[in-house]
Amino acid sequence: MSAIIEARLKKVEEKLEANGLDGIIISGQRNVYYVTGFWGTESTVFIGRNRRIFLTDARYTLIAKQSITAEFEIVETRSALTEIIKLLEGSHLKTIGFDEQVTYADYQTLSQIFQGFDLQAQHLFLEDLRIIKDESEIAAIRKACQISDKAFIDVLDFIKPGQTTEMAVNHFLDARMRQYGAECASFEFIVASGYRSAMPHGVASDKIIQSGETLTLDFGCYYDHYVSDMTRTVHVGHVTDEERLIYETVLAANQALIDAAKAGVTYRQFDQIPRQLIQDAGFGDYFTHGIGHGIGLDIHEYPYFGTSDETIKPNMVLTDEPGIYIPDKYGVRIEDDLLITEDGCEVLTLAPKELIVIK
Numbered sequence: 001m002s003a004i005i006e007a008r009l010k011k012v013e014e015k016l017e018a019n020g021l022d023g024i025i026i027s028g029q030r031n032v033y034y035v036t037g038f039w040g041t042e043s044t045v046f047i048g049r050n051r052r053i054f055l056t057d058a059r060y061t062l063i064a065k066q067s068i069t070a071e072f073e074i075v076e077t078r079s080a081l082t083e084i085i086k087l088l089e090g091s092h093l094k095t096i097g098f099d100e101q102v103t104y105a106d107y108q109t110l111s112q113i114f115q116g117f118d119l120q121a122q123h124l125f126l127e128d129l130r131i132i133k134d135e136s137e138i139a140a141i142r143k144a145c146q147i148s149d150k151a152f153i154d155v156l157d158f159i160k161p162g163q164t165t166e167m168a169v170n171h172f173l174d175a176r177m178r179q180y181g182a183e184c185a186s187f188e189f190i191v192a193s194g195y196r197s198a199m200p201h202g203v204a205s206d207k208i209i210q211s212g213e214t215l216t217l218d219f220g221c222y223y224d225h226y227v228s229d230m231t232r233t234v235h236v237g238h239v240t241d242e243e244r245l246i247y248e249t250v251l252a253a254n255q256a257l258i259d260a261a262k263a264g265v266t267y268r269q270f271d272q273i274p275r276q277l278i279q280d281a282g283f284g285d286y287f288t289h290g291i292g293h294g295i296g297l298d299i300h301e302y303p304y305f306g307t308s309d310e311t312i313k314p315n316m317v318l319t320d321e322p323g324i325y326i327p328d329k330y331g332v333r334i335e336d337d338l339l340i341t342e343d344g345c346e347v348l349t350l351a352p353k354e355l356i357v358i359k
């Protein structure tokens with residue numbers, strides 16, 4: 001782990017140089033974990049040129065000393081920013097970056113404490129580095145995806161039309177993934193049956209899953225702090241011709257992106273390729289959200305897609321989640337997690353995608 005952290009710290013230090021900064025204040029549980037290997041709340045990191053400081057309160061000191069293997073001064077304090085000022089006294093570090101996403105209240109505190117410094121708001125400083133996954137991150141995401149795959153196979157036997165509620169399915173998936181080694185759920189699952197499946201983000205309710213309905217399951221787990229995010233739509237009891245057509249269209253869109261995704265594809269193309277297919281099939285008005293997002297330490301992280309001419313790069317992990325939602329009737333979404341490579345992509349979520357009818 002320490003070589004991996006060291007490689008990330010080197011990237012941070014190079015970026016400090018590129019952005020004309022003497023140092024940067026890093027906060028947020030995931031950003032701190034990314035550069036230190038420490039997992040816990042209430043921690044702050046300062047990375048300067050030739051200076052690395054980790055600050056936490058007494059509850060976490062021992063854990064920090066065990067989990068931080070890179071060169072860091074580990075400081076126990078309940079007022080991290082004031083402590084950083086003390087430690088920087090007499091140094092030549094003056095131009096200090098901070099995350100532009102801090103709250104207004106935090107910014108006010110920061111600018112009061114750092115009077116006399118040149119504070120520079122930074123746009124996605126760490127988040128941009130986190131877009132490209134290293135080997136250990138890919139291994140964790142791969143495992144999280146495998147756990148979700150297995151839970152999906154199991155849940156098919158658990159669902160009994162006319163008896164099982166959406167909430168029971170939610171709890172089953174959650175428990176089963178933990179049994180397979182997951183830390184916890186990676187977000188509030190979407191378990192949406194029948195007319196509720198037309199809501200792209202219909203979280204599980206008390207509704208009983210009935211024969212004749214479609215059922216959308218959007219779920220995932222954390223493994224070693226990294227997420228999986230997968231959606232499968234199944235049919236219950238029987239399937240109509242229109243349902244079958246919509247399912248095959250969404251599946252074709254999902255597959256079209258798998259076939260096209262590789263390094264060099266623009267964000268615009270990444271969204272457009274599956275969207276065009278759905279439009280050509282006449283369902284364009286019913287695909288109402290973006291094609292996907294990055295995953296990693298967060299369930300939704302950069303990049304997002306749309307009209308940018310930026311290109312996707314090897315070792316990004318991106319979701320591919322086209323959907324068609326017919327209001328008040330039903331919806332279908334199929335989502336995979338793709339690891340981008342030089343000349344293609346590897347699908348990390350391998351649960352079956354052929355049209356399934358639960359009897």
Ligand SMILES: [Mn+2]
Pocket residue numbers: 229319321335
């Ligand atoms: Mn997703």
